[in-house]
Amino acid sequence: MSISIALHALEQGLIFGIMVLGVFLTYKILDFPDLTVDGSFTLGAAVTATIIFSGGSPLWGTWLAVISGSLAGLFTGLLHTKLRLSNLLSGILTMTLLYSVNLRIMGKPNVPLLGKVTLLEEIKVYFPYISENYLTPFFFLLLVIIIKFALDLFLSTEIGLAIIATGDNEQMIKSLGANTDLTKIMGLSLSNALVALSGAFFAQYSGFADVNMGLGTIVSGLASVIIGISIIRTPTIFWRTIAVVIGSLFYRLIMIIALRYGYRLGFEPGDLKLISALLVIVALTVPLIKRKIDFLTSFNLGRKDLQNNHKEV
Amino acid sequence: MKSIIKFLGTCVILIILGLMFSSLILAAPLKIGIVQIVEHPALDAAREGFITALREAGLREGQEVLYDLQNAQGDFNNAISIAQKFKDDKVDMIVAIATPTAQAALQVNKEIPIIINAVTDPVAANLAQSWESSGNNVTGMSDAAPNALQIKLITRLLPQVKNIGTIYNAGEVNSVVQVEEVKNTCKELNLNLVEVTVSSSSDVLMAAQSLMGRVEVIYIVTDNTAVSAIESIVKVCNQEKIALIVADPSLVDKGALASYGIDYFNLGKRSGGIALQVIQGAKPSEIPLQKMDDEKDLQFVINLKAAKVLGLSISEEILSEADIIIKY
Numbered sequence: 001m002s003i004s005i006a007l008h009a010l011e012q013g014l015i016f017g018i019m020v021l022g023v024f025l026t027y028k029i030l031d032f033p034d035l036t037v038d039g040s041f042t043l044g045a046a047v048t049a050t051i052i053f054s055g056g057s058p059l060w061g062t063w064l065a066v067i068s069g070s071l072a073g074l075f076t077g078l079l080h081t082k083l084r085l086s087n088l089l090s091g092i093l094t095m096t097l098l099y100s101v102n103l104r105i106m107g108k109p110n111v112p113l114l115g116k117v118t119l120l121e122e123i124k125v126y127f128p129y130i131s132e133n134y135l136t137p138f139f140f141l142l143l144v145i146i147i148k149f150a151l152d153l154f155l156s157t158e159i160g161l162a163i164i165a166t167g168d169n170e171q172m173i174k175s176l177g178a179n180t181d182l183t184k185i186m187g188l189s190l191s192n193a194l195v196a197l198s199g200a201f202f203a204q205y206s207g208f209a210d211v212n213m214g215l216g217t218i219v220s221g222l223a224s225v226i227i228g229i230s231i232i233r234t235p236t237i238f239w240r241t242i243a244v245v246i247g248s249l250f251y252r253l254i255m256i257i258a259l260r261y262g263y264r265l266g267f268e269p270g271d272l273k274l275i276s277a278l279l280v281i282v283a284l285t286v287p288l289i290k291r292k293i294d295f296l297t298s299f300n301l302g303r304k305d306l307q308n309n310h311k312e313v
Numbered sequence: 314m315k316s317i318i319k320f321l322g323t324c325v326i327l328i329i330l331g332l333m334f335s336s337l338i339l340a341a342p343l344k345i346g347i348v349q350i351v352e353h354p355a356l357d358a359a360r361e362g363f364i365t366a367l368r369e370a371g372l373r374e375g376q377e378v379l380y381d382l383q384n385a386q387g388d389f390n391n392a393i394s395i396a397q398k399f400k401d402d403k404v405d406m407i408v409a410i411a412t413p414t415a416q417a418a419l420q421v422n423k424e425i426p427i428i429i430n431a432v433t434d435p436v437a438a439n440l441a442q443s444w445e446s447s448g449n450n451v452t453g454m455s456d457a458a459p460n461a462l463q464i465k466l467i468t469r470l471l472p473q474v475k476n477i478g479t480i481y482n483a484g485e486v487n488s489v490v491q492v493e494e495v496k497n498t499c500k501e502l503n504l505n506l507v508e509v510t511v512s513s514s515s516d517v518l519m520a521a522q523s524l525m526g527r528v529e530v531i532y533i534v535t536d537n538t539a540v541s542a543i544e545s546i547v548k549v550c551n552q553e554k555i556a557l558i559v560a561d562p563s564l565v566d567k568g569a570l571a572s573y574g575i576d577y578f579n580l581g582k583r584s585g586g587i588a589l590q591v592i593q594g595a596k597p598s599e600i601p602l603q604k605m606d607d608e609k610d611l612q613f614v615i616n617l618k619a620a621k622v623l624g625l626s627i628s629e630e631i632l633s634e635a636d637i638i639i640k641y
Contacts, residue, residue, distance in 0.1 A: 008522045099386065109352035114544045114568060206518040207544035211352070212387065215513040252519070259509055259523035269492075269508040270483035 013249035014140035020248040022194030023221035030187040031167040035091030039098030040072040042214035044196030049111040049209030058119040069196020070189040077185030118204035224248040346399035349410035355577040362581020392417035429453035452597040478528035482538035483510040491534035517542035521549035530556040565614040
């Protein structure tokens with residue numbers, strides 16, 4: 001595999017990594033399967049693209065994308081906590097209505113950005129000593145690291161800890177007098193703000209925003225979270241946020257391998273989804289098989305203290 | 314007193330009679346329901362072409378004809394609901410743009426004439442018994458793109474090409490049919506076709522990147538998913554100096570090198586012509602389904618800006634054949 005292809009996988013893994021951090025926050029921390037993601041990813045792209053296309057500043061476009069994403073999360077949170085709709089339904093409803101909202105924002109189904117100055121061009125001024133090929137991956141790496149540490153820091157504050165506790169045991173923290181409606185809404189807003197930011201960067205990176213571009217975001221997000229967490233099994237927030245970003249990189253790498261080399265093995269073009277799913281299954285089961293083998297070879301079948309490493313994937 | 318009531322009664326009767334009579338003279342406007350599967354520049358152009366053709370024939374919007382414009386937003390179930398609405402509203406004609414909406418319209422109603430538009434293969438889609446006569450209430454235009462001609466164009470523009478790449482959504486029937494045609498043409502011309510499939514517009518960028526170093530030219534059929542993300546393909550092609558040929562001529566000014574294909578506005582106008590025949594009393598089953606396969610229906614667009622990026626010079630002979638030249 002050539003270096004530039006690996007570099008492209010890295011760039012996209014990092015861009016989607018921001019989204020994966022958002023999905024991690026709802027799915028793993030808040031224990032809330034949030035389907036808003038498919039809509040808010042497109043929302044971020046739509047807002048940024050519309051602003052850049054009409055001549056606005058890319059930085060403002062990106063900021064407004066973050067704000068609009070957090071509003072989408074707020075809406076899902078209000079549906080769930082105030083109107084008492086189930087978590088899945090709240091997400092589905094917001095995702096569905098965002099399709100029309102995104103069409104309204106863009107005014108058409110597709111906004112091209114080719115030839116427009118995006119944030120990725122503007123940052124070149126600040127990093128004159130890095131060659132152009134490496135600037136984009138470097139910028140996204142820096143961004144993801146900043147977001148990762150900011151998220152770690154937020155989750156260690158009192159509110160952050162309350163969000164974690166809401167996901168772990170809602171009844172318990174309710175009995176301690178915390179407002180779980182508020183923690184859920186905050187978690188959802190923050191998560192969707194990250195997802196929209198990811199969408200905003202993806203639009204600027206790929207040169208367009210399209211009303212259908214969010215399709216399947218939640219699937220790749222969940223796959224990345226689960227892959228990451230099953231590769232790195234340290235249960236601290238610090239390692240878990242690293243793990244999910246690595247999961248995202250891994251997922252994109254698998255996708256590009258499936259695209260490039262899948263057909264050599266006699267697969268048909270339509271088998272792409274099958275190949276990528278199979279590769280994910282293989283990636284997830286290798287550590288398990290390895291542990292099984294270690295377990296058998298160590299001849300300690302009777303010792304309970306060596307059997308507790310069967311954690312749920 | 315009695316005479317006043319009599320007078321008023323007569324007046325009322327006269328007014329009612331007058332209204333009935335005037336409505337007979339000023340015939341009720343024609344109601345046409347237009348449904349398209351998604352918002353898409355090509356499909357929008359086809360719709361505008363249709364409306365323009367009717368306007369040019371003297372049927373103005375809001376006066377002689379009322380349009381009910383509907384969009385299924387990519388969902389087949391919506392297409393069914395819209396078709397049911399048209400049937401309940403007793404529209405005089407349904408214009409169905411793209412295959413799924415045409416299928417939904419025929420599924421729901423077998424009486425109101427359906428003018429199909431931008432349906433690649435109406436026979437394969439079970440919309441018609443044959444190209445000569447549908448045998449039901451369907452007629453209209455196919456947008457079967459002349460893919461074989463496009464591949465031959467590639468070999469004229471870039472004689473040294475050996476490997477052609479294509480990106481499409483394996484879930485779109487129209488695209489699968491077209492890629493099959495491209496594959497056969499490539500086989501005839503001894504070219505190697507590298508296929509990559511996507512399922513959403515956000516996959517297209519990576520798909521284009523996966524073709525890097527494997528192909529010298531990328532050809533994009535009229536696939537809705539790939540076309541939505543054409544900017545990503547242009548970006549990769551510019552970086553890697555790969556030529557991009559597109560089936561839809563309206564995409565050339567977005568950065569593709571050339572196209573020899575169907576102009577959807579003209580396609581819409583042709584279907585408007587068919588609609589006029591139906592309005593004048595022809596039965597849909599009597600009007601054959603038509604393709605845009607005549608050379609004068611096709612548009613040859615070439616982009617010199619893209620040629621410059623590729624460092625490619627284009628012969629005067631080819632330039633003289635072009636309908637539209639995008640200059641730098």
